[in-house]
Amino acid sequence: MDWETEISSSGEEAVVRGKKLEEVMEMGFSDAIYLILKGERPTDEESEVFNTVLSSSIDHGVGNPSTVSARTVQSGGNSMNASVAAGILALGDSHGGAIEEAMKLVQSSKSAEKIVEEKLEEGERVPGLGHKVYEEEDPRAQKILEKARENGFDGESIENMLELKQELADKKVDLVLNVDGAIAAVMSEIGWDWRLGKGIFIIARTPGIVAHVREEMDEEPFRRQEGSYEGE
Amino acid sequence: MDWETEISSSGEEAVVRGKKLEEVMEMGFSDAIYLILKGERPTDEESEVFNTVLSSSIDHGVGNPSTVSARTVQSGGNSMNASVAAGILALGDSHGGAIEEAMKLVQSSKSAEKIVEEKLEEGERVPGLGHKVYEEEDPRAQKILEKARENGFDGESIENMLELKQELADKKVDLVLNVDGAIAAVMSEIGWDWRLGKGIFIIARTPGIVAHVREEMDEEPFRRQEGSYEGE
């Protein structure tokens, strides 16, 4: 087995995507993330949008599955890295998965009409639309779109996402564009592969998970939750 | 990199610890587990004790950390194997870890007196002793010891464990021998390495975790738990 990569090398001549590690160390961290995943440094405009996207998803309260699994594993008497891994394991199709799915849709060649039609037929949701709390608009989504427009990004991918929303509204299902939908639209707009949709969310959320694991270290170990046996 | 192993090989001449896979397939599963971990088949007596140990730990209600983390990861929209992995991640020092620690103690050359003295000084518990519910005796522990005695195992390791209990009682800390302590004593008695203490527990509990993940598949995704923000 010999691993081949176009990502990085180690040793005296260490590089990341063709740039010397010393040079990478002079970039801000978010630019380095952009470089390693997209293969090129961002422009100032791309960088600003990317930072907004990442910061928007850094954490979201204590009760969601990734936080619960990370803190629960810590509570079983485990290391920082095992606990963080458990948090990331929770980030499945139902937890941040809408970003990837929405990116795939706005990057596809299917019309918004056809996509919405298919989703309705299959009884599935259109990813990136709808929110439990926000009925008029999701302020995080609006801020991301605004930041994109301020930086000159207002093209086809954002349009595609908004068309999905409009199509659905025309069918009497009027839902807000949520933060996942806005991230999907904007990341597609700056040219990112939809296969990285979940990866973006993982990178954004990892610092929040680390913070929760650190906080849990100060608690009593072995949290037991309430349960009831409903068998015979 | 070339991996070397004394455990098994694949292909037409597949073996496990020197026995042909066809022969292993004729063993019961628990004997095959014994073989792969200890390097030899159990006697009938060892096999009976080992089965009791494994079955005793197969599951223990819905509210403990491993069940919660496994079901929570499933609930995030993940595969069976990712969810089971999250359950196993929870099995840290505070969740089944007492077996390994107690095995290490009963296999050490330190006297029970010295061990108890050190634990009391360090303000630590003696592993394998004490139970929240059982004050007189832990019936699972008693059953494991009984099964061991019936099969002719009543030697030094079991004695060492009971001496730890007695030493502690002499210091006015009278605690029951719990199931972890009984497993540690009996597995040591049949000659198992303490470094496998956690492994035994993982193998025993994995079927329970699989059952919980399967059950969770029928629930609504994305379980959100109650939480409160106590920051400024």
Added chain:
Amino acid sequence: MDWETEISSSGEEAVVRGKKLEEVMEMGFSDAIYLILKGERPTDEESEVFNTVLSSSIDHGVGNPSTVSARTVQSGGNSMNASVAAGILALGDSHGGAIEEAMKLVQSSKSAEKIVEEKLEEGERVPGLGHKVYEEEDPRAQKILEKARENGFDGESIENMLELKQELADKKVDLVLNVDGAIAAVMSEIGWDWRLGKGIFIIARTPGIVAHVREEMDEEPFRRQEGSYEGE
């Protein structure tokens, strides 16, 4: 949040699937696994077949993804449970996934003809058929089928699996029934839910992974593999 389960309870009246834990401790481990996953004790015949299935998959050499990931994580300086979890994480769609997929097919109402037709159209493999080494027959698969027949299991699910093989052969793709296909046929025959296909494999393989992690503990930490940078 209140967890509800039909699997088990803890405490003085601890049960598994309605049976007292004390009773479960008298079962062999493989019968206890059967009970917790299927909700009932196996007959002697079911028990024998189930043991053969589990033992057949206990380990398969050192070079496959689950062994490599488990040993590599151990080599990073991690606990037994974190390392075993990494091994189980590797057991995805391409690693033991054929069991679940084949169980789903033999339990479906689709005809073998239609299934094979669809697979060929989509350019996909029929799960449970074909082997890199064995051209005439896979001896493990034969042993599992034999064991099933000896115990009186020779019904519709096994027939469905063999029909898939025959249909494919009729299209000039003559492949052996492999061990995954035999497990799928036999587990379906004794009435197991296909959603447990991956779970069965995880339970069977976990002892092998534990053995590899224990073996790796005696090696130097931080295994580095050969790699080459192919970027600009």
Added chain:
Amino acid sequence: MDWETEISSSGEEAVVRGKKLEEVMEMGFSDAIYLILKGERPTDEESEVFNTVLSSSIDHGVGNPSTVSARTVQSGGNSMNASVAAGILALGDSHGGAIEEAMKLVQSSKSAEKIVEEKLEEGERVPGLGHKVYEEEDPRAQKILEKARENGFDGESIENMLELKQELADKKVDLVLNVDGAIAAVMSEIGWDWRLGKGIFIIARTPGIVAHVREEMDEEPFRRQEGSYEGE
């Protein structure tokens, strides 16, 4: 079970460490990371140093344990998040663990003399010192220290780390300060808790792991490595 946190809340009034999420979205991502882990925004100087630390560890070639385990799990047919989790699982005591250990030492009240004496007695390495390739100096470590000094950080923690190096050199073990040691010194200098040492490394390395998993998606599944059976 009610989870309490001082980290963040969700919903219309979502905050992170007391700051509104809208405000956090205006911070650069690395400042948001700093905020969520340290509980306060960095000064411009702290921010610059922190960015250098994170970027320095973003990736390091294809052959180390975290890359191998992440790519191997992907190769088993798994999701992005399961694969990234396997990479993070590899980041144990022997893989990035020196940062945490060195932070603990430079933050302790023990003298460098005593620390080095103890380490030599126990036959252990002093964390943060020594490198396989660099004999004169590790350029990444130098760059991190330089960046710290340029930004006015040149106090006790950095001094403590350099004293460890000097003490060891006085005992005729002359080792370079490596990148882990420099990160430990500088993060301690800007007031970070050593219990976050591994967390910093996880956050820094996650983008590299995501990039490797994405690259592996384009490869054939089920990588098998070379192995040999050395048993009887």
